[in-house]
Amino acid sequence: MEGRDHARHEVAGAPAAEPGRAVSDRRFTKELHSAVRCAAALLAMLLLIDWGAGDASPWRAALWCVLSLSLFVVLCPRRITAGEGWLASRGLLGTQRVRTDLLVSVRCLDGVSHRLVFRDALGGRVELDPQTLVDNPDLWHRLYEDARTSAELGCLTCGETALRRVQQRVDRETALTVFKVSGLE
Secondary structure, eight states: HHHHHHHHHHHHOOOOTTTTTEEOOOTTTHHHHHHHHHHHHHHHHHHHHHHHHHHHHHHHHHHHHHHHHHHHHHHHOOOOEEEETTEEETTEEEEEEEEEHHHHHEEEEOOOSOOEEEEESSSOEEEHHHHHHHHHHHHHHHHHHHHHHHHTTTOOOOOOOHHHHHHHHHHHHHHHHHHHHHHHO
């Protein structure tokens, strides 16, 4: 069984993942630090303006702290993690989890920001930015293997087109990266 899984990963162009190993979004730490820096910069700027204008007071400082904290909450990224048979999105207020081997639908929501919504047969729901999957091939291939399992079982009734679009984007980005590294741009 392991040999077949290993061969499938090599055919898909991804490094073979260890069974049971969870993969995470590699950009999470960078985005978290960026959110902290933005909130701290806003707080420092507002306190400096108050101090320069002579309007500094404890109440205004508390208000600026609340405003900066609100900015951090808005900018704080969700931590996307996937393992064999599951996908989780953890934010400040909780975790969303979906069984990827029991997916029933994958929908692409268009709007101000593109989102992929995964739903499983147990009622689980996870929403994420497709760019997260494009930027993290390990995460994409772990998810894609389980989505194929769902399709083979007949669970995945809607979403193969959305998955195919993400696959095309991942392939395009991988090819561009290979061209850049090899100097063939």
